Amino acid sequence: TWRMDSFVEETIQSIREKVGDGKVLLALSGGVDSSVAAGILSRAIGKQLTCVFVDHGLLRKDEGDEVESVFGPNGQFDLNFIRVNAQERYYGKLAGVTEPEKKRKIIGEEFIRVFEEEAKKIGAVDFLAQGTIYPDVVESGLGGESAVIKSHHNVGGLPDFVDFKEIIEPLRNLFKDEVRKAGLELGIPEKLVFRQPFPGPGLGIRIIGEVTAEKVRIVQDADAIYREEVDKAVADYKKANGEEPSWMPNQYFAALTNMRSVGVMGDERTYDYAVALRAVNTVDFMTAESAEIPFAVLQTVMSRIINEVKGVNRVFYDLTSKPPGTIEFE
Ligand code: XMP
Numbered sequence: 001t002w003r004m005d006s007f008v009e010e011t012i013q014s015i016r017e018k019v020g021d022g023k024v025l026l027a028l029s030g031g032v033d034s035s036v037a038a039g040i041l042s043r044a045i046g047k048q049l050t051c052v053f054v055d056h057g058l059l060r061k062d063e064g065d066e067v068e069s070v071f072g073p074n075g076q077f078d079l080n081f082i083r084v085n086a087q088e089r090y091y092g093k094l095a096g097v098t099e100p101e102k103k104r105k106i107i108g109e110e111f112i113r114v115f116e117e118e119a120k121k122i123g124a125v126d127f128l129a130q131g132t133i134y135p136d137v138v139e140s141g142l143g144g145e146s147a148v149i150k151s152h153h154n155v156g157g158l159p160d161f162v163d164f165k166e167i168i169e170p171l172r173n174l175f176k177d178e179v180r181k182a183g184l185e186l187g188i189p190e191k192l193v194f195r196q197p198f199p200g201p202g203l204g205i206r207i208i209g210e211v212t213a214e215k216v217r218i219v220q221d222a223d224a225i226y227r228e229e230v231d232k233a234v235a236d237y238k239k240a241n242g243e244e245p246s247w248m249p250n251q252y253f254a255a256l257t258n259m260r261s262v263g264v265m266g267d268e269r270t271y272d273y274a275v276a277l278r279a280v281n282t283v284d285f286m287t288a289e290s291a292e293i294p295f296a297v298l299q300t301v302m303s304r305i306i307n308e309v310k311g312v313n314r315v316f317y318d319l320t321s322k323p324p325g326t327i328e329f330e
Contacts (some may be wrong), residue, residue, distance in 0.1 A: 047078060
């Protein structure tokens with residue numbers, strides 16, 4: 001029978017044979033696939049691997065630090081870790097931009113630029129590693145080549161600006177659940193291994209309209225509260241019933257509407273933003289239903305967000321199915 005520990009061992013062996021004493025470069029997004037690719041490459045070739053992690057300032061709350069704590073110098077993996085703090089750069093490029101497709105394009109192009117600059121500093125490498133998994137290979141129909149970068153920021157094509165000889169894709173025969181198992185086997189924390197899907201453009205497409213540092217702070221804080229409360233409710237349910245609740249969402253997050261409205265806080269009249277909560281049940285993310293999160297959980301989340309997140313005075317729950325809605329807001 002097929003065993004995960006033997007998959008990991010065999011892959012480590014074949015990476016060593018292929019790479020020899022060569023240098024490998026990997027764009028680490030902090031997502032499941034690139035994290036597991038980083039973990040297995042690190043075990044195989046240690047410091048011959050360099051991971052570039054671009055923090056675009058559109059990650060979820062504390063996520064950049066979490067990635068650094070796992071893969072950075074104080075983490076458990078032996079590799080060269082480069083974190084690029086490009087937050088201000090991205091906010092500058094996004095200032096005044098409100099059109100969804102334009103925002104996506106700017107975020108994707110800026111990723112290429114930042115990655116290119118770092119790749120130039122590193123110089124020629126022998127291999128460019130990709131976290132391509134089997135469904136990417138099948139979907140692209142091109143042996144995975146168009147899945148490059150796309151998996152990070154949805155910009156097609158091979159990064160021709162990186163000076164490398166060959167692509168290395170250690171996960172290209174694995175399905176998602178197998179990638180997760182490999183991640184656990186490698187000792188990557190569960191929090192990262194069971195991470196929700198998160199779009200390449202990140203919070204950039206969960207902030208309707210213009211992206212600003214202030215709006216990022218608001219949506220990060222609201223989203224962290226929402227996920228914390230849902231996770232707690234799910235854990236409590238499991239403890240009491242021995243199984244997941246029927247409403248267990250496959251993806252859940254907060255977004256920031258571009259709407260401000262009048263409210264009242266103490267004796268003060270407020271004019272603040274409305275946060276939208278989204279939670280969906282879905283099998284393939286192509287169609288989805290709004291998840292029936294218990295009303296009491298939503299009430300707790302609403303009251304915590306309004307009390308703890310400055311700049312928010314209203315909370316909505318999104319009931320829209322996909323279609324006609326999408327899961328994300330832009
Ligand atoms: P939509 O909004 O299209 O989302 O219903 C379906 C699923 O895809 C994710 N998503 C993305 N993932 N880059 C990604 O890697 C993107 O640009 C992107 N846009 C949406 C979304 O989170 C959901 O799981």
